Amino acid sequence: MSAAEKMSRRDEMETLLPFYLNGSLEGSDLEAVEEWLASDPSALAALGEAEAEFSGTSAANEAIRPPADALSRFAKALDAEAGPAAGKPAGSSWLAQAWGRFMAVPVGVAWAAAAVLLALIVVQTLVQPGGKGKDFEIAGAEDDLAKMPFALVKFKPDAKMSDISGFLGSNGLKVIGGPTTDGVFRLGIPAADAAGYTRQLGLIAAQPFTETVIEGRKPADGG
Amino acid sequence: MTAAAETDRALVDRVAKGDRAAVRLLFMRHHARVYRFVARQTGSEMMADDIANEVFLELWRQAPGFEGRSEVSTWLLGIARFKALSLLRKKKEDWIDDEAAAAVPDGADTPEVVTMKEDKAAALRRFVDALPEEHRTVIDLAYYHGQSVSEIGEVLGIPVATVKTRMFYARKKLGEALKAAGYDRGWP
Numbered sequence: 044m045s046a047a048e049k050m051s052r053r054d055e056m057e058t059l060l061p062f063y064l065n066g067s068l069e070g071s072d073l074e075a076v077e078e079w080l081a082s083d084p085s086a087l088a089a090l091g092e093a094e095a096e097f098s099g100t101s102a103a104n105e106a107i108r109p110p111a112d113a114l115s116r117f118a119k120a121l122d123a124e125a126g127p128a129a130g131k132p133a134g135s136s137w138l139a140q141a142w143g144r145f146m147a148v149p150v151g152v153a154w155a156a157a158a159v160l161l162a163l164i165v166v167q168t169l170v171q172p173g174g175k176g177k178d179f180e181i182a183g184a185e186d187d188l189a190k191m192p193f194a195l196v197k198f199k200p201d202a203k204m205s206d207i208s209g210f211l212g213s214n215g216l217k218v219i220g221g222p223t224t225d226g227v228f229r230l231g232i233p234a235a236d237a238a239g240y241t242r243q244l245g246l247i248a249a250q251p252f253t254e255t256v257i258e259g260r261k262p263a264d265g266g
Numbered sequence: 267m268t269a270a271a272e273t274d275r276a277l278v279d280r281v282a283k284g285d286r287a288a289v290r291l292l293f294m295r296h297h298a299r300v301y302r303f304v305a306r307q308t309g310s311e312m313m314a315d316d317i318a319n320e321v322f323l324e325l326w327r328q329a330p331g332f333e334g335r336s337e338v339s340t341w342l343l344g345i346a347r348f349k350a351l352s353l354l355r356k357k358k359e360d361w362i363d364d365e366a367a368a369a370v371p372d373g374a375d376t377p378e379v380v381t382m383k384e385d386k387a388a389a390l391r392r393f394v395d396a397l398p399e400e401h402r403t404v405i406d407l408a409y410y411h412g413q414s415v416s417e418i419g420e421v422l423g424i425p426v427a428t429v430k431t432r433m434f435y436a437r438k439k440l441g442e443a444l445k446a447a448g449y450d451r452g453w454p
Binding site for chain 2: 054057058059060061062064065066067068088089092093095096097098099100101102103104105107109110113114116117118120121124125195197226227255257
């Protein structure tokens with residue numbers, strides 16, 4: 044292979060490296076890059092440089108922080124586009140609002156979600172905010188909710204209240220918000236680091252009564 | 267196809283049937299990346315905010331016509347790209363972006379002097395930011411958004427060969443900038 048051909052081949056491999064790193068390369072391109080990495084002593088250094096570019100680009104993007112209220116503003120825009128959703132809370136007190144939310148949970152969405160909310164109403168009526176219910180802890184006013192890692196969870200319509208509450212209680216999970224009219228809860232995740240957070244999310248996702256888990260705020264080291 | 271992509275498509279199917287919860291879930295899943303993509307395209311977080319919102323309203327409107335020939339994330343980025351370019355064209359005559367203006371170096375330091383003050387990672391990040399838009403976009407789409415060559419072609423509306431050419435020159439420019447700053451990486 045001539046020097047010119049070798050350089051041309053290197054140019055081609057350097058062009059494909061970003062796609063090798065992001066896992067989207069396949070077929071003959073993937074084979075060519077792997078063969079190059081295995082046979083050319085300079086290839087691993089090139090891979091290291093591409094990894095540095097990967098990190099730099101990720102950091103540049105992650106530095107851009109979307110506004111925290113984006114979802115609520117989008118929900119309003121969606122309501123304006125599609126018409127208001129039915130069953131919004133009408134009362135002003137927390138109990139009236141909670142009851143409104145309970146009544147707004149659509150039939151067939153999640154009786155379990157409604158049941159958990161009912162438990163919230165009952166427990167919060169009987170104990171001080173921040174106190175412990177029988178089966179699981181209700182996040183109270185003194186919790187620093189603004190900093191607490193959380194995930195958004197929706198339970199299956201046929202889930203049993205006892206299963207959910209037992210699981211929450213035994214794993215130190217807290218209901219800190221919800222349900223929305225769509226039955227989505229915000230669960231506080233008692234994890235000190237990103238790895239613990241990911242484990243907890245995996246645990247929640249693995250439960251038979253869980254329909255959907257969406258990653259929310261991670262602990263501070265979660266990038 | 268990944269499991270996450272299947273779930274995205276299932277959510278789009280629900281959106282097509284008028285399920286607002288599904289569009290909110292897709293919003294939560296993809297909004298940050300769409301927002302960042304537009305912010306990097308336009309240099310304006312205010313425009314990114316407006317356009318990202320519009321992208322998900324467009325998802326609501328277009329979901330019944332989504333045929334699933336591409337990943338949902340690719341589809342959303344394509345919508346975002348189109349909307350960003352449309353808005354930029356409209357505002358090209360009179361729009362002056364304060365954020366972009368503030369980001370222009372003041373010339374007090376030469377690139378070499380600036381680079382000496384920072385480590386290689388920070389220098390690289392700065393060089394990525396300084397790439398021409400068409401080069402930076404392919405870098406962003408590959409490294410940050412995880413898009414394949416063909417997906418980038420779809421988002422940008424350009425042939426696969428052009429994606430590769432842009433990637434080649436983008437990486438070449440990064441290499442030259444690093445070399446000029448004293449970080450020799452052996453290519454180009």
